[in-house]
Amino acid sequence: IFTIPALAVMLAVSFLQARQIRRMSLVLICVMLVLMVAVLYVGVEVKGARRWVSLAGLSIQPSEFLKPAFVIICAWLFAEHKRQLDIPGNLFALLLLVLVVSLLVAQPDLGQTMLVTGTWGVMFFMAGLPWLWIMALGITGASGLFAAYTVFPHVALRINKFLTGEGDTFQVDMGREALINGSWFGVGPGEGTVKRIVPDAHTDFVFSVAGEEFGLIMCFFIMSIFAFIVLRGLSIALKEHDDFTRYAVGGLVTIFGLQSAINMCVNLQLMPAKGMTLPFIS
Structure with missing residues (x-):
């Protein structure tokens, strides 16, 4: 719609x-x-x-x-x-x-x-x-x-949980389990089982769901798409002679890339949990 x-x-x-x-x-x-x-x-x-x-x-x-x-x-x-x-x-x-x-x-x-x-x-x-x-x-x-x-x-709690692994880590643990369950090639479209108990599976942890159903290969592919868009945008910005256009293009792909990186890093337990969507996928 x-x-x-x-x-x-x-x-x-x-x-x-x-x-x-x-x-x-x-x-x-x-x-x-x-x-x-x-x-x-x-x-x-x-x-x-x-x-x-x-x-x-x-x-x-x-x-x-x-x-x-x-x-x-x-x-x-x-x-x-x-x-x-x-x-x-x-x-x-x-x-x-x-x-x-x-x-x-x-x-x-x-x-x-x-x-x-x-x-x-x-x-x-x-x-x-x-x-x-x-x-x-x-x-x-x-x-x-x-x-x-x-x-x-809540910020202190999330940082402490990330550093020590203690406390309620159910959401990130389930996200990791979904990725492990999918292995390299996934369990198939719609066949994921861990995703059913992952909180916010359709938004914050959609990357883990993709990993469970389509495998780590799909995760690498998704990361490659985001990397291509960001690098392509920065390449265009580098060639621009107009300052406004250069700053605008650079800023837009930066905010796009940073948001994507934060979402994927949270799913991979590389940073403290943060509710942030994955652009165009969540």
């Missing part, structure tokens, strides 16, 4: 010029920022977090729509600063990051916070940030992670 309007949107956007993309992103980010504020008051609470808002019978997660618009606007701000140094584009991009991160932490959604912050850092690096900024951002990031560990009990 959702594929048809998604294809229509994809084709329509592909015909837009850069200026139209910027204008559309500006409108989109303004609307989504308002909805992210509204989520804190009238949002649907799921597992202790408010991330969804119900509109016309549809549940919408504003942060998902905000992410691409955020990348486009930041790319424009970085490009404007590089084009004319007296334009405080870098400062405005930093203020926008602080605003978005504040709203995400308030939900709380620390996974998306890390994703957005990491992508912003990559784009700032592409724009040629000074070494002083690199050190300052590194210290700020480490401080933010320590603060999250200290302030949010």
Whole structure:
């Protein structure tokens, strides 16, 4: 059902010029920022977090729509600063990051916070940030992670479980069991049994389900697809002469690739559990 309007949107956007993309992103980010504020008051609470808002019978997660618009606007701000140094584009991009991160932490959604912050850092690096900024951002990031560990009990619990293996590790253990059960070639489409008891098997742990039913060969194939898209995007960005286009393309494939990597790493127990979907598959 959702594929048809998604294809229509994809084709329509592909015909837009850069200026139209910027204008559309500006409108989109303004609307989504308002909805992210509204989520804190009238949002649907799921597992202790408010991330969804119900509109016309549809549940919408504003942060998902905000992410691409955020990348486009930041790319424009970085490009404007590089084009004319007296334009405080870098400062405005930093203020926008602080605003978005504040709203995400308030939900709380620390996974998306890390994703957005990491992508912003990559784009700032592409724009040629000074070494002083690199050190300052590194210290700020480490401080933010320590603060999250200290302030949010669920963050500390997940990190502790990852480091020690103690506590309730049922979800990640079942994800691992699904991958082991699938071995190299899988048990066949629809024949997975472990997937029936894996929590969030259709979203956060869909990679493990793919591994159980189609095997590790399919897992390597899925990873290869994501790697190809990211490397292809970075290759295109490298050849671009327009700063805005280069930063925008680089930022979009970065946020796409980081989200994919986080989901797959959680499934493979390479990082603490975090509820994050696998793009185009979950």
